[in-house]
């Protein structure tokens with residue numbers, strides 16, 4: 001990031017120098033908005049996505065990495081053509097919900113009864129409007145329902161049967177339960193004997209929550225997160241994802257965050273809000289994420305991962321789990337990674 005910023009500062013200098021008339025205080029004031037424009041515009045828009053923190057085998061690693069890259073490209077296209085951060089995060093998350101590799105929408109993990117119950121959240125950093133759904137069944141895209149809760153009701157979260165009734169009223173079709181269940185999710189459910197929620201085998205069965213954060217060209221921020229939760233969760237269990245400040249948070253004045261990992265640990269430390277608190281204290285998205293993840297590990301032994309962006313477009317994708325598929329698009333570059341420290345770059 002720093003390298004890119006200084007590159008953009010360097011490349012913008014000749015244009016400034018050419019445009020600048022002889023030095024005097026008034027002229028400097030005249031060109032300040034121009035300098036501001038030149039320095040800031042290249043940083044926006046930005047979109048960063050994750051495909052869940054945890055542990056998966058090699059084939060799923062490749063599929064997850066391909067999935068986050070496909071999703072982030074779509075989000076970047078929306079933003080580049082002037083679309084809002086809200087539209088970008090909803091569509092990137094919907095793409096990952098439709099991808100059976102991830103634990104969201106089709107591909108969701110199964111609860112103790114062998115059923116799919118999904119949670120989703122969206123938040124608008126401009127107005128702090130938010131919408132969420134929890135324990136919803138038979139929906140292809142819970143994130144679309146979360147958006148409708150935000151846009152069409154005076155509430156923040158609808159759950160279970162009430163959420164389904166609202167979906168029907170909004171004309172969202174139900175899909176057969178079986179269409180959401182993959183062979184992989186069923187096998188993980190059958191195999192899930194592990195008692196320690198942080199052990200590698202347990203992580204392996206529970207990876208794949210999806211999320212996105214974005215800043216659009218207007219400088220508006222948004223976040224979205226969607227999940228099937230944790231394999232073998234109790235019926236009616238609500239995790240971090242649909243809880244504002246736990247599954248994500250967006251505030252134009254500070255930043256936007258979407259998280260993944262052990263929901264019960266994330267909720268105890270309100271991970272996204274903790275990250276934004278550190279950013280308010282002057283930490284960068286990367287520093288704030290690392291501090292908050294370390295705190296979650298120290299206090300409640302929690303593993304997880306986050307994607308974060310600030311209003312200037314500085315972004316981070318950080319995790320303390322073994323793996324997290326993530327991708328970011330900004331300044332026509334696509335970054336992605338899966339293991340700690342990995343940052344592969346290609347043109348968008």
Ligand SMILES: NC(=O)C[C@H](N)C(=O)O
Pocket residue numbers: 052053103206207208209227228229230239240241259260261262263264
């Ligand atoms: N894999 C995940 O991110 C699970 C999600 N945070 C939950 O606990 O429901």
